[in-house]
Amino acid sequence: MKSIIDHAKRRISNVTDSNPAPSQSPQATTTSTPHASSIRPVTRQDIFRYRYHHGTNLGSIFVLERWLFPSLFSAPGDSELAAVTSSLSEIGLDKTKERWENHWNSALSDDDIRFLVHEARCTSIRLPIGYFTLGPAFCQETPFEAAADVYVSAWAAVCKLVRRVNDAGIGVLLDLHALPGGANKDMHSGTDSGKAELWDHWNTGKKNREMAKKVVLQVVSQAGNMEGIVGVQIVNEAAAGAHKLHEWYDDVLREILDIDPTMPIYVSDAWDLESSLRWVENKKHRGGNPVVVDTHKYYTFSEADRAKAPQHIISQVPHELGEMDKYVGSVHDRGAAQIIIGEYSCVLDGRTWSRSDPSQKDELVRQFGNVQSERWREKSGGTYFWTAKMEWMDGGEWGFFEQVKKRTIVAPPWLFLNPSDVQHRADEATRSKEFTFSRALGSHVEYWSQTAPGKKFEHHWYGDGWDVGWEDAKCFWFARADGHMGEVASSSGGAEKIGCLEIWVQKRLRESGKEGGSVWEWEHGFRAGVKAFEGMVGV
Template identity: 45%
Template structure:
């Protein structure tokens, strides 16, 4: 059986167990911080396996790009237009979605002029100065880039509403690849988000049309085209540096019919192309259900398979319930968000990995909410709200992407990443703001203390389990896991300073659950004491961060 203890470090004296190893039901208090581990067995249907040779190698720049904490913003209305963000791309008396802008532009300007207009937008709307600011001032290490199925060009527009304007998009995918390369040259990774699916994953205009329908789920042909699009992206992304992952769809409607069956099919197809690429799924506004799916997909039984990450969006500006709250109430509410993860992450050997990012959020509240702020200045409350989000997401998620960076009306107010960064409502993890010399100093200090810390940690681990619950342990697994975790955290943190990636600062392992799962599979370890390797790995990561002061 298993002991369900939070993944944070636990002091043995603060553990009150009523049941253990099939006889005790655990009831535990998380108050101390010296015991580094707890056991968790794989599900009962898993058969014991023999250890295999280790395949663990040092983390690569690609590993860091994909598994670090993703501090970023969206680049909205570049490849998927939204009129409220870029009215300059819309002719007069035009509806609000991309298709309307493209159709009206062809009618008023002709095909060649319209294509030139769109290509200029794709290539120049985010300038080199913009990307430099994101890397050097905002300390972003990633962006989320919404694209549409039409972005892939005329072959993917056939028999869709975009067929008549498909030639506009002949060079769109090439523009995406150039933007990814420009970002990578600055140490910024890109999450390729298939934001606009054929038929629409929801009825909003950011699905590409003004149909108001979510028809991707209702027509087999739409799902087949969406799958073809994602497989095309996966094939090309294999040779593209800097791709964080591929998002299968954006903001699927709540209770989208057979969505998870489609996820299963498309994940299988992409897996046959590239089973290393992280795949991001929409939670369809039901995070708990998505976590259950994610646990299963990221289980050890899945072996070497695409890691699955959940994309959830958090806004407080749309519901009637939120309109009734004051800014102060909403800010207090932030600290409890993402609680659905509790008890679902932290032990891959027990229940698989649960990994998520906040793919969209902002500092926007309704006028109804602002009207309830009392005598407090709005500027101060905006800052409090943004800071609460920054802190919570860095604590509990694998990354966060503000909506959005670029709009015609820069700096964007509470929707603008640039403005909210300037006023320090949104702040990056401290590790990303360190100078190269500071990173090197912290690396040297942590390395000098490594062996002493290992001995201390091993002593606490062995003493606790051997004296409190004598049994047949394999503490060498804990030591091996600790060394892997410590060295992985060190490699992530030093990758930029040591020239493996561009940019300043040091990265932390943000996608820890799926990274741990990857390392367990690569370790070749198995058996009833596999939990010792996992918890050693997690403690090694924590010990490095403590010694490095990050």
């Protein structure tokens, strides 16, 4: 590497640094001995967890909602508890178990999985589960206690589903949609109580949070032994203003650290993304599990959106998530601010549609889906459409299958490349690697020599980081072609991209062993190397 660095320095001319400066001014380098690097080649598990996640929610399978599967409901109520309670009353335990097990095990047919791989080009699915999904022991002292025996084989059904999609190269984000007490007031929290008692201010809330923590720890413990798990979402759609939300996150994360410090942990933004990003910014999280903030983007529920025309909503999507710009790009300084869009759809309210020509609806839906696909790809580490399965397939504007068939929801272009294109683009990039590196390092050295003359830097750290970043991006790129994602995924062609870049940078920075005042140079170089390779292959 030293000879390449010397070569790059000799090539310096009147070039300005095209990379942004770090968020804080570089300090004079303090004397420190870096730890030995523990960076290893990218693994299959790394790719499952850190690539761009293009996917869908599986929906009302392990946490029922009447509007998606009404035939499983025979009495008033819209939640899982209402459905299972009425079924037990009407047909008894054995037949209810059989009915529920059939529902779980038929969630995705082989044809469905082939569609997700070859047509939708999914890389992962988000799988909503409940605390009751873990079985009878976790139903005790909860509203599901009387129905506990229905769930004896629920977790086994989850594991079977994970194995089936993993064999096809699709990962799974385990989403704790229903927690004790309810994280929100809606029926998808498991009951029709209309309460979010997970966040209660009194002893009930404290008890529920302790129970919920045990549920999370159990899922993380089990998930660590399962191939293809993208991460564990410890809560879905926490109620806005949830009491002790971040305090509970901190508490749970501390204990997860002792079980599996590598598992990516997804958290709800509780409808306040800015607040959650500020929480992530807290440096104490840099020593623990990678954390991803899940935010949901819907345009059909608020009165403000109902008062807009479809064209107005479509025009505002390209400006969404602008707050991300001030939180990304400096893991060494602020921590890793990584988000995904855990739920979105192509649905707009009837009042919104009333403000447009009905003959334009299909085209407007297509525009709405396309612009969301593009914007969320620019600003997040992945997206999960709501939803894949319902009785009324293909699902209209709520239906992933229908929107894929109509080319309304479109996978990232790199997932459609044929194997020869993947190889050719990488070959072209490799041929220009040394020149690209020399120019980047030369610009970096020149910029800081002029900006902070007399300061001591560790410019070789920039070079080290750049090389690791380039090679990592290349490994992801070839993941399908090299067969790492399995025969089914490889047969569909395509490439992969580091989508969850912020937490990947965080992981690699820790493994680099770099410390001290110049650690920003390694990160700066790493990001530049990733960007350079991706720019050369066109993603």
